[in-house]
Amino acid sequence: MSDTTALEGALAGLSNAVRAGRTLLVALDFDGVLAPLVDVPSRSRATPEGAAALRRLSGADGVRLALISGRGLADLAAVAEVPDGTLLVGSHGAEVGAWDGGLRPGDPALDDEQSSLLARAADELSRLVEGTTARIEVKPTTVVLHTRGVPTQDTDRLVDAALALGERLDLDTMAGRDIVELSVLRVTKGDALRELRSGTGAGPVLFAGDDVTDERAMAVLGPGDVAIRVGDGESVAPYRVADPEAMARTLHRLADLLGS
Ligand SMILES: [Mg+2]
Secondary structure, three states, X not given: OOHHHHHHHHHHHHHHHHHOOOOEEEEXXXXXXXXXXXXXXXXXXXXXHHHHHHHHHHOOOOEEEEEEOOOOHHHHHHHHOOOOOOEEEEHHHOEEEEEOOOEEXXXXXXXXXXXXXXXXXXXXXXXXHOOOOOEEEEOOOEEEEEOOOOOHHHHHHHHHHHXXXXXXXXXXXXXXXXXEEEEOOOOOHHHHHHHHHHHHOOOOEEEEEOOHHHHHHHOOOOOOOEEEEEOOOOOOOOEEEOOHHHHXXXXXXXXXXXXX
16 A cells, blocks of 8 residues: 555545544644745745645634644744634643634643742843843743853853753753753643643544654554654654645645545
């Protein structure tokens, strides 16, 4: 059986489940899945074919649409151009909202204890950067040290101090180019997908992703679900398509089968 035939069979299984009255959750990563990868993230957009496929699926009875991205929620909403009613999950699952003519952010992701931990981290980090040109940014679930343009000796000291702070407060710590990000939540796209499935009451799930973080989501899928890897790279997904154009064709095929 060719890959294409196997995927066709899997899509037919999903549409049969919908015909039998179950809800199908179509949850997709954005960059590299709906949108080709670009150098400037703010210019990233879904292919016209992919955007059209989402509009068709959003009109299908028994289908819920969601995007699950590593982007911050507001950042995702700014580029996604999704149909109304699409669920948007940002920061790998730490931020949840929906698109309804504009972004409707969900409940705050943090409980009281986590909020005060975030405030404490922000406060301590603010004191660390006093007298330097570094700045801090407080996001919904993380606090970020920005060291772009800061003299090297200050940067080295601040990065070390920020990492030590993260360890002391037991935060999830990520050092990137000119940033250190301290998060009070440890969430993965797998956690996000589980939440989406229970929140929507979905039966089967179709999930597609193109990167390592997406594998965490694919790992929580079970029989009757469909995981699709877009592009190259090792994957647990049983199905694979080449690129966002091929992903768009797959979504159109699903819409065909659903009669939408
Ligand atoms: Mg991606």
